[in-house]
Amino acid sequence: MAIALETKGLVKRFGGLQATDNVSFQLQQGARHALIGPNGAGKTTFINLLTGVIKPTAGQILLEGQDITGLRPELRVQRGLARTFQINQLFPAMTPLETIGLAVSERTGGGRDWWRVTGSKRDIIDDIVDIAQRFRLTDVLDERTSNLPYGKQRLLEIAVAFACRPRVLLLDEPAAGVPEAERHELLATVAALPRDVSVLLIEHDMDLVFSFADRISVLVNGALFTEGTVEEVSTDPRVRAVYLGESVDE
């Protein structure tokens, strides 16, 4: 299988803190890959490095075999790498319709178009409708984003990333803070993402990770601790020890 996204010896230091410690990681094409690890392990930092929000201290990032280590964030998106944020990063004064419309028109090169009215192109409309339905946002399309219930905001968070039609999608704790009752719906939409999108999921809920992922990587103190199939990782006593806080001899 081809490799969608790869890092080689990735390092990030914040002063004396080694937030990413020599991480060499591979995401296979079409993978459902989970990245787990305790709070402060460096998961979000890893995503920030991959997407170019911050620059690595050392190491390399390859997207579909091409070096993107020094590439500006927006160019990575245009090459098919999109992400969501652990803490909502939405456009509070815009509607979900405008938000999705924005992402769709940017992807189709419309963002430089300053003369046509947004939404006057047929294929853009179809795309917006498709995404709104997939993420169950059709009933709130014209609300101000800041007025949406939290669960809908979380859905929009994923919808915007998906609207970039990424080939690699990085989800940073998509269900964080979502009440139990709405979790299932959110996860169903994540599970229903098209198979040709390679997904890296950061998540704390182990039930979810085990049902979603086919591979799991464990990050501890910035370094890759172990990696394997769901079986291997879930039965690894060392993982239980560091991650689940259980003692090894249990």
Place this chain on the structure above:
Amino acid sequence: MSTNIADHVRTSLVRKGRWGIGEILFWLIAAATLFLLPERHLILNEIAIIGLFALSLDLILGYAGIVSLGHAAFFGLGAYAAGILAKHGFADPLLGLLIAAIAAAILGFVTSFLVLRGSDLTKLMVTLGVALVLGEIANQASWLTGGADGLQGVSMGPVVGLFEFDIFGTTAYAYSLVVTFLLFIVARRIVVSPYGLSLRSIRDNPLRARAVGIPVNRRLVAVYTLSAAYAGVAGALLAQTTQFVSLDVLAFHRSADVMLVLVIGGVGYLYGGLIGAIIFKVLQDVISAWTPQYWQFWIGLILVIIVLAGRERLTERVRTLWKGVAGRTAKSPEPLPKTSVREI
């Protein structure tokens, strides 16, 4: 149901591009003042010019979230460019506007790289600094600008070769109004385009804007340049219609006043600058007539009240009224049925 939603999406997006009745009325009334208020053309001309200047500030402040305390730099450069051009025999007003716009755009483009890095405080200081520097250059280069005495001997040819400027300011007002209107149409078009939408997204959340693939800096440079060109045209209009340019066009109070005008009228809907200019000038007229030495006191007080009362809330109320007048809320599309859980 899918086509139903598609229709909803299309109308919802495209509606923003349509002109409301309130807007059409606004411009009809503006045109009517040409005939109905002939003895007021001088002050109306000033209002149109300040309105255009404030509109240019709204493009960066209201739509892209860029604060500036030195917008007079572009206004002043445009004024001097047009004035100096006319003084040296290039008397055609439209040529002057074009050159002024280009000069201001170049300055805007170059300084954008200084302005766009850093926090709001940095932006305020850098814009302020650029305007101060320009003011001092104009002061020193008196061989070119006339320095503290002002630029004398500006004499304009007729507009489009037909309309001579007159002492009542009728040609001046008609000219400024038409130019402002045309530039307004362009701005209005831009803010509802995908490009305009991307500016709003940058204002709201630049981190996320980048994460959907928007080249944030490039977009901001573009709008800053455009805004500078608009301000340059406003300055040129002032120079041409008063046939005089003084250091005052670059003074700090110009930058402060235009900010005040925009705050009075409200940011982020394009009419704010125009409405603010009307209120500002009328207030100035009324208060100055009543108690000239206290003008600054009253405008200061009004500013404090507006800001404390919450611009947002006031604007929101005006907007609701506005929509009511324009009859647009009544036409809002039917609510859509909730999405059923879709089998994918």
